[in-house]
Amino acid sequence: MVNPPEIARYVEAARRGDHEAFEQLVRLTYRDTYTLAFRLTGNEEDARDVVQETYLRTYRSIGRFRGDAQFSTWLYRITANCAASVSARSARHRHAELVPETQVLDPRAEHDPVQHADAANLRLNLEAAIAELPPRLRQVIVLRDVYELPHDQIAAELGITESAAKVRLHRARRLLRDRLFSGDQRHAV
Amino acid sequence: MRSDSCRRRDVVSEMLDETSVVSLAHRQHVDQCADCRRELDAQRTVRSSVRTLRVAAVEPPADLLDQVYAEIRRCAASPSRRLARLVRVAPYVGGVLAAGAAGAVLAGRTRRTRFGIV
Numbered sequence: 001m002v003n004p005p006e007i008a009r010y011v012e013a014a015r016r017g018d019h020e021a022f023e024q025l026v027r028l029t030y031r032d033t034y035t036l037a038f039r040l041t042g043n044e045e046d047a048r049d050v051v052q053e054t055y056l057r058t059y060r061s062i063g064r065f066r067g068d069a070q071f072s073t074w075l076y077r078i079t080a081n082c083a084a085s086v087s088a089r090s091a092r093h094r095h096a097e098l099v100p101e102t103q104v105l106d107p108r109a110e111h112d113p114v115q116h117a118d119a120a121n122l123r124l125n126l127e128a129a130i131a132e133l134p135p136r137l138r139q140v141i142v143l144r145d146v147y148e149l150p151h152d153q154i155a156a157e158l159g160i161t162e163s164a165a166k167v168r169l170h171r172a173r174r175l176l177r178d179r180l181f182s183g184d185q186r187h188a189v
Numbered sequence: 190m191r192s193d194s195c196r197r198r199d200v201v202s203e204m205l206d207e208t209s210v211v212s213l214a215h216r217q218h219v220d221q222c223a224d225c226r227r228e229l230d231a232q233r234t235v236r237s238s239v240r241t242l243r244v245a246a247v248e249p250p251a252d253l254l255d256q257v258y259a260e261i262r263r264c265a266a267s268p269s270r271r272l273a274r275l276v277r278v279a280p281y282v283g284g285v286l287a288a289g290a291a292g293a294v295l296a297g298r299t300r301r302t303r304f305g306i307v
Contacts, residue, residue: 035245035249039247044250048250122238126242145236166203177231181235
């Protein structure tokens with residue numbers, strides 16, 4: 001688990017140009033960044049590109065980080081912006097999306113194996129259903145319902161209007177609900 | 190053309206968002222309509238399940254951290270970055286030099302005027 005005061009210390013040092021402090025920031029945050037990138041893009045190859053691009057942009061602009069938002073929120077926004085670019089680029093080169101094989105780690109793993117298995121199944125079903133959403137809808141539902149970013153920030157990072165972000169969110173929720181509660185119970189919760 | 194059921198689901202989705210403004214009429218409708226309440230419950234279940242993903246990390250590839258470090262070091266060492274820093278700093282340095290030169294000229298004039306050597 002990332003320790004916010006530790007992050008704040010490294011952010012301050014990195015803003016002053018301390019290269020090692022920036023690398024420590026990367027070490028502390030890259031798992032979260034990769035997780036978000038993977039959820040937004042739905043595949044490992046694009047998620048790698050997003051993470052690399054995210055840290056390059058962060059490195060170039062950390063001097064301008066004013067600290068009026070949490071560093072993690074700022075990083076999420078950069079990740080979302082990079083994911084939108086990478087997904088748009090990939091969509092031009094890729095005709096079919098593969099359903100990812102996700103390795104899930106739960107830091108709050110239950111001791112009860114049955115309960116743990118149920119939770120793991122639920123998570124796998126959800127992840128599969130989210131991965132099958134069209135990228136434009138997936139990005140919005142992940143940023144809003146998983147990471148709880150406000151609509152205006154989601155719209156800004158994806159380069160769309162706030163009302164378009166809301167429309168995509170409603171569509172994503174509808175699709176997800178249909179897939180998870182559909183008659184064939186393919187991804188039943 | 191969007192169906193009534195789609196519109197109803199959008200209203201329900203709006204109700205899930207604490208930040209969205211939903212009219213009293215819509216709220217009352219959802220309270221009284223069994224279909225809408227079912228939809229709201231279903232969407233609530235889905236959203237609360239989706240939120241659990243926040244704590245489930247996806248394991249990154251083993252070599253990713255080293256790749257990111259390498260990219261950052263390459264970026265830090267690249268001439269274009271050093272040049273960009275110079276370009277950013279140049280106007281300030283130029284401004285300071287120009288202000289110094291202007292000050293020196295003015296001071297010279299003042300001295301010459303004081304001693305009547307105009």
